[in-house]
Amino acid sequence: MIKRIEKTEAEWLAELGPERYKILRQCSTEPPFTGKYWNHKEKGSYHCAGCGAVLFTSDTKYDSGSGWPSFFAAVDKKSIRELPDTSYGMYRTEIKCAACDGHLGHVFTDGPKPTGLRYCVNSASIEFRPAP
Template identity: 55%
Template sequence: MQEKSEEEWKKVLTPDQYDVLRRKKTEPPFSGEYVDHKEKGIYTCSACGQELFDSESKFDSGTGWPSFNAPLSEKKVSLEEDTSYMMRRTEVVCSRCKSHLGHVFDDGPPPTGKRYCINSLSLDFKKK
């Protein structure tokens, strides 16, 4: 995939999507379209369309953001150290377009013990 310039991203993303996906902002908790979403299907990157998470891996974490216990494949996301806001976290990035998706934590349910806490603005949904 050819990389887009920031000006090109601004043309294809909404201002809120741009803030989250490209500027690494976080949407307010419980504000996202997919927090309570229960349909069966695949969640994709809203910037490039890459398939990221299956609805089967989604769970209610009570945190206010869509949460998943695993991506479709480890190759679909990249993990990067995030030391912003004087915290140490692991950022989740789309492996194809390098857009910010959210963060992953080690307090999720079995079998993985992971909680991929993802911004709704970073996702689109394809119904099965």
């Protein structure tokens, strides 16, 4: 079972700061090639910036050319919720942290083998922790 993290919007804003709040809680998107992690290649794990849940590892990170951190698999599918997103006249699948509902980005089906998935994630939504 996922332990749910729930906070008021005011608490999230105070904790995350305005930039991260906009992305994680209001589903905004950072401009491509601007985030901290799109070109980040260190070994380690990527955690939800809202609650610290582990979401991805460097083993599944790849360069998609999109300008956002991209992964072909999640550490555990249960830690990420998928929701249909039809904003901007597109059909996309939004991904959110299952524990705190923080907006991460979108998942697409044009990723590399073996999964064919591309988790396209905002740098502001994740926090890197180097491998021990």
